[in-house]
Amino acid sequence: MNTAQKLLVDVHTHVYLPRYAQLLRSRTTAPRILTRLSGPDNKPEERLVILDNEPSGGRPVGAQYWDRDEKLAFMDKHGIDISIVSSANPWLDFLPASTARSLANELNDDLESYCSTSPIIAETRRKRLYGFGLLPLVPEITTESLLDTVQQIAALPHLKGIIMGTRGVGKGLDDEALDPVWAAIEKAGLVVFLHPHYGVDSKQWGEKDNGHVLPLALGFPFETTIATTRLILSGVFDRFPALRMLLAHSGGALPQLSSRLASCIDHDPVVASRLKHDARYYLGRLYYDAVAYGSAELRFVSDVIARSDSYSSTAASADSHVAPKLGSAQMMWGTDHPFFPPLSNTEKWKSVVENLDAITGVKEWTQEEKDGVRGGNALSLFNL
Amino acid sequence: MNTAQKLLVDVHTHVYLPRYAQLLRSRTTAPRILTRLSGPDNKPEERLVILDNEPSGGRPVGAQYWDRDEKLAFMDKHGIDISIVSSANPWLDFLPASTARSLANELNDDLESYCSTSPIIAETRRKRLYGFGLLPLVPEITTESLLDTVQQIAALPHLKGIIMGTRGVGKGLDDEALDPVWAAIEKAGLVVFLHPHYGVDSKQWGEKDNGHVLPLALGFPFETTIATTRLILSGVFDRFPALRMLLAHSGGALPQLSSRLASCIDHDPVVASRLKHDARYYLGRLYYDAVAYGSAELRFVSDVIARSDSYSSTAASADSHVAPKLGSAQMMWGTDHPFFPPLSNTEKWKSVVENLDAITGVKEWTQEEKDGVRGGNALSLFNL
Numbered sequence: 001m002n003t004a005q006k007l008l009v010d011v012h013t014h015v016y017l018p019r020y021a022q023l024l025r026s027r028t029t030a031p032r033i034l035t036r037l038s039g040p041d042n043k044p045e046e047r048l049v050i051l052d053n054e055p056s057g058g059r060p061v062g063a064q065y066w067d068r069d070e071k072l073a074f075m076d077k078h079g080i081d082i083s084i085v086s087s088a089n090p091w092l093d094f095l096p097a098s099t100a101r102s103l104a105n106e107l108n109d110d111l112e113s114y115c116s117t118s119p120i121i122a123e124t125r126r127k128r129l130y131g132f133g134l135l136p137l138v139p140e141i142t143t144e145s146l147l148d149t150v151q152q153i154a155a156l157p158h159l160k161g162i163i164m165g166t167r168g169v170g171k172g173l174d175d176e177a178l179d180p181v182w183a184a185i186e187k188a189g190l191v192v193f194l195h196p197h198y199g200v201d202s203k204q205w206g207e208k209d210n211g212h213v214l215p216l217a218l219g220f221p222f223e224t225t226i227a228t229t230r231l232i233l234s235g236v237f238d239r240f241p242a243l244r245m246l247l248a249h250s251g252g253a254l255p256q257l258s259s260r261l262a263s264c265i266d267h268d269p270v271v272a273s274r275l276k277h278d279a280r281y282y283l284g285r286l287y288y289d290a291v292a293y294g295s296a297e298l299r300f301v302s303d304v305i306a307r308s309d310s311y312s313s314t315a316a317s318a319d320s321h322v323a324p325k326l327g328s329a330q331m332m333w334g335t336d337h338p339f340f341p342p343l344s345n346t347e348k349w350k351s352v353v354e355n356l357d358a359i360t361g362v363k364e365w366t367q368e369e370k371d372g373v374r375g376g377n378a379l380s381l382f383n384l
Numbered sequence: 385m386n387t388a389q390k391l392l393v394d395v396h397t398h399v400y401l402p403r404y405a406q407l408l409r410s411r412t413t414a415p416r417i418l419t420r421l422s423g424p425d426n427k428p429e430e431r432l433v434i435l436d437n438e439p440s441g442g443r444p445v446g447a448q449y450w451d452r453d454e455k456l457a458f459m460d461k462h463g464i465d466i467s468i469v470s471s472a473n474p475w476l477d478f479l480p481a482s483t484a485r486s487l488a489n490e491l492n493d494d495l496e497s498y499c500s501t502s503p504i505i506a507e508t509r510r511k512r513l514y515g516f517g518l519l520p521l522v523p524e525i526t527t528e529s530l531l532d533t534v535q536q537i538a539a540l541p542h543l544k545g546i547i548m549g550t551r552g553v554g555k556g557l558d559d560e561a562l563d564p565v566w567a568a569i570e571k572a573g574l575v576v577f578l579h580p581h582y583g584v585d586s587k588q589w590g591e592k593d594n595g596h597v598l599p600l601a602l603g604f605p606f607e608t609t610i611a612t613t614r615l616i617l618s619g620v621f622d623r624f625p626a627l628r629m630l631l632a633h634s635g636g637a638l639p640q641l642s643s644r645l646a647s648c649i650d651h652d653p654v655v656a657s658r659l660k661h662d663a664r665y666y667l668g669r670l671y672y673d674a675v676a677y678g679s680a681e682l683r684f685v686s687d688v689i690a691r692s693d694s695y696s697s698t699a700a701s702a703d704s705h706v707a708p709k710l711g712s713a714q715m716m717w718g719t720d721h722p723f724f725p726p727l728s729n730t731e732k733w734k735s736v737v738e739n740l741d742a743i744t745g746v747k748e749w750t751q752e753e754k755d756g757v758r759g760g761n762a763l764s765l766f767n768l
Contacts, residue, residue: 056654172590201585204610206556210617211654217645218613221637222606226588229602233594249644253605253637259678260633261601263738267724270440270595280678294643294664296691300684307680340651354647 007081007124009375011193011382012248012289012334013071014088016048017110021066023103030054031090033061050090053202055212064338068114068129074337075128078352081121081375084382085111086132086163088339089197093138093165100136101145108133108153115158126384132163132193135181139170146181154188160382161191161246166198166227173227174234182236186243191287191381195248196223221252228254229261232282233271241285244381250292250331251283255304258283262311277313284308284325287381289334290373293354295361298373302327302365328369332378333359391465391508393759393768395577396632396673396718397455398472400432401494405450407487414438415474417445434474437586439596448722452498456512458721462736465505465759468766469495470516470547472723473581477522477549484520485529492517492537499542510768516547516577519565523554530565538572544766545575545630550582550611557611558618566620570627575671575765579632580607605636612638613645616666617655625669628765634676634715635667639688642667646695661697668692668709671765673718674757677738679745682757686711686749712753716762717743 016024024033031050036057038045048065049058064070065088075083087107092100111131118129133153135146146169153159162185168175173194185192199219224247231237231245247254254261262279265271284305290298305327309315333355340351359365359373378384400408408417415434420441422429432449433442448454449472459467471491476484495515502513517537519530530553537543546569552559557578569576583603608631615621615629631638638645646663649655668689674682689711693699717739724735743749743757762768 174590174592200588200606204584204607206558206614208558208614208618209654210614211652213617213645213648213652213655214610214613217641217648218606218610218637221641221644222584222602223588225637226598226602229598230590230592230594233597234592250640253602253609253640256634256637256640256676256681256684257601257605259676259681259738259742260605261597263677263724263735264597264601266734267727268595268597269727270593271597272727292640292643293647296684296687297640297643300640300680300687303680303684340647343651343653343656350650351647354643358643 006371007121007375007379008079009333009378010075010080010083010335010337011246011332011378012291013083013085013337014339015071015085015111015114016065016088017107017114018066019103019110020087020107024048031094034058050197051215055209055215059212064341068118071337072118072128078335078348080335082126082128082130082378082384084130084132084160084378085114086193086195087111087134089165089195091134091163091165091197092136093167093197095138097136097138097141097145100138100141101149104134104136104149105152108149108156108159112156112158127158129158130382130384131159132161132191133159135162135164137164137168141169143177143180147184150181150184150188150190154190160384161193163193163195166194166196166223172230174230174236176234179239182240182243186240189383192243192245193248194224194227194245196220196227196252199223221249224248224252225254225257228252228286232275232279233265235275237282237285238276244287246287246289246332246381248289248291250288250290250297250301251286255283255301258304278311280304281308281311281313284330287330287332290331290359291334291336291355293351293358295358295363298331298358299362299364302331302362305330326369328365328373329377331373332381333374390755391505391759391763392463393717393762394459394464394467394719394721395630395716395762396675397467397469397721398723399455399469399495399498400449400472401491401498402450403487403494404471404491408432415478418442434581435599439593439599443596448725452502452513455721456502459512462719462732464719466510466512466514466762466768468514468516468544468762469498470577470579471495471518473549473579475518475547475549475581476520477551477581479520479522481520481522481525481529484522484525485533488518488520488533489536492533492540492543496540496542511542513542514766514768515543516545516575517543519546519548521548521552525553527561527564531568534565534568534572534574538574544768545577547577547579550578550580550607556614558614558620563623566624566627570624573767576627576629577632578608578611578629580604580611580636583607605633608632608636609638609641612636612670616659616663617649619659621666621669622660628671630671630673630716630765632673632675634672634674634681634685635670639667639685642688662695664688665692665695665697668714671714671716674715674743675718675720675739677735677742679742682715682742683746683748686715686746689714710753712749712757713761715757716765717758
């Protein structure tokens with residue numbers, strides 16, 4: 001094993017680029033950054049409010065959300081060699097089409113510069129920062145604008161993929177209007193990073209004050225699960241077999257619900273004959289961050305990937321001697337930085353340590369598999 | 385191992401008792417049973433519509449939904465020795481308090497008679513049918529009505545628990561108004577079977593016609609996950625440590641999201657100090673049906689139960705040599721009959737075979753553990 005394969009790579013780490021943070025400061029409705037006086041000495045504090053009716057009046061934000069030096073300092077502190085940085089939600093979702101298009105182009109250029117001027121890891125000649133670009137995925141955008149922006153991103157050498165929410169151009173990601181976009185992304189070899197923002201209807205959370213726990217712990221992964229399931233049901237993965245998609249938060253609830261999903265499809269006359277394969281096959285076509293905070297969860301996701309080939313419509317019983325897929329090879333570590341800051345001063349961030357310990361704790365993975373999840377798999381997927 | 389431990393027991397099997405089906409036929413809004421003309425020869429067909437705007441105009445229903453002979457014939461066909469039958473959703477949720485109270489009492493008596501007059505399994509002297517009763521959990525019901533109905537159920541010898549939706553008396557199950565009810569159920573030793581009905585806001589499913597797949601495959605387990613998480617966050621399991629709760633559909637997405645939940649709690653000042661234990665501890669306090677349709681899913685749920693003791697606040701590192709819980713001992717087989725009928729004529733129902741094969745396929749379980757999940761664990765939990 002060479003040094004490169006032992007790098008620690010963070011595929012789930014966010015930034016609000018300065019140009020974007022300025023836009024949020026100029027707004028009077030969510031998403032916005034507001035300043036309020038706080039604490040015993042009434043110090044001004046910036047708070048980020050990304051959803052209407054957000055619990056706890058949003059959350060405190062500071063330089064770690066936009067300053068590149070803070071990102072690099074965080075990486076140094078935790079031994080992270082490379083970060084593949086993505087804009088944080090809600091991206092451009094709230095903007096009119098004209099603004100979204102121009103801002104996407106500017107932010108993609110900003111992120112390319114953020115990455116291209118980052119330090120080099122001497123022995124590998126790799127940069128420390130790479131990025132996911134943005135598409136202006138908003139209602140009334142033209143397909144041409146989307147395709148032009150895919151081309152812009154593909155031409156920026158440090159951008160290796162596209163981060164994407166779940167709304168598409170207003171009707172979700174199972175909208176056929178997006179087929180030319182999937183085709184262009186597939187052709188360009190960019191990785192789609194599917195990430196939640198909206199959760200589900202907040203009435204579900206009840207009247208008690210549980211802070212951000214329910215929307216973050218449940219709403220976020222539910223949204224990713226719904227979006228991915230709708231993509232499967234719409235046949236996107238049948239039509240674009242080489243499209244590479246990375247799911248945030250280890251695919252949310254999709255792995256645990258995937259056999260139920262397959263059974264529900266089999267029992268429903270509307271969809272029973274629609275797809276090429278059993279629903280579980282498609283889970284093996286996807287990539288998963290390892291942001292699940294527990295070893296049992298990670299091991300389970302790798303099992304669900306590993307079994308997927310047996311659910312191909314072309315899987316013959318004669319194939320049963322074929323070795324299953326190595327599930328862990330499609331999983332890769334992330335931190336969700338700068339979210340989940342520790343509540344008290346700690347040497348290292350608990351969320352970072354938890355997600356590393358989760359990998360270490362998977363008894364069924366070899367050391368080589370663990371090294372892959374820590375970094376090698378990301379180097380392969382993003383062709384770094 | 386004696387014969388009793390080898391019985392096949394179905395803990396997740398539903399009935400619309402004749403009295404309840406008649407009520408549904410009398411209604412003009414959902415939930416209702418309507419008759420429409422169908423097929424080339426315009427034959428009248430009864431259809432069950434349980435939600436407003438239900439996809440595909442509801443589903444066809446027939447005698448298997450209410451006729452006890454059909455239940456017993458289904459059991460015979462599939463080798464099921466004992467079924468613990470529960471009323472199907474939406475129970476009494478849509479009724480005014482006065483009607484709900486009297487109907488709950490009548491339906492509990494009906495179900496007792498349905499079970500008490502069922503055949504005896506000769507060598508064990510057990511009946512073939514037991515049941516979950518109903519509480520009139522609707523807004524404006526008095527606590528006294530609820531407590532009286534708990535006592536009614538506790539006094540009916542063939543009713544072993546209570547099936548319950550997620551709305552409580554209007555504010556969900558984390559409502560302190562329910563504390564006397566939990567206390568009474570705990571004291572009576574009845575098992576709560578937590579079952580979904582509402583899913584999440586159907587706007588999430590988009591505009592495409594995917595039949596019932598999204599609300600059933602995702603919405604149902606999401607609802608159970610939310611309700612159980614809210615119960616954990618409200619401290620119900622801290623206040624009622626002997627309360628026994630069985631989660632439908634293997635706990636939905638809760639096992640896969642439980643480490644994320646624990647991390648979100650740890651990182652949120654509103655809730656970080658509220659609970660006695662790490663969130664993952666409480667998952668080991670719960671029981672899970674094995675209605676997950678896949679072996680990897682079942683094995684994962686048993687892992688999540690097994691690890692739970694290590695998340696007790698009193699778990700010392702000195703305890704690390706203590707054997708973990710046997711996770712499978714808190715899991716038990718179910719069919720969800722009469723839902724998920726096969727689309728074509730088959731010898732046995734696919735959903736039944738899938739859930740049995742899922743148990744057989746868990747390589748990490750011993751034969752004794754598999755026998756437990758197939759029946760022995762239910763005999764213990766329900767003290768049959």
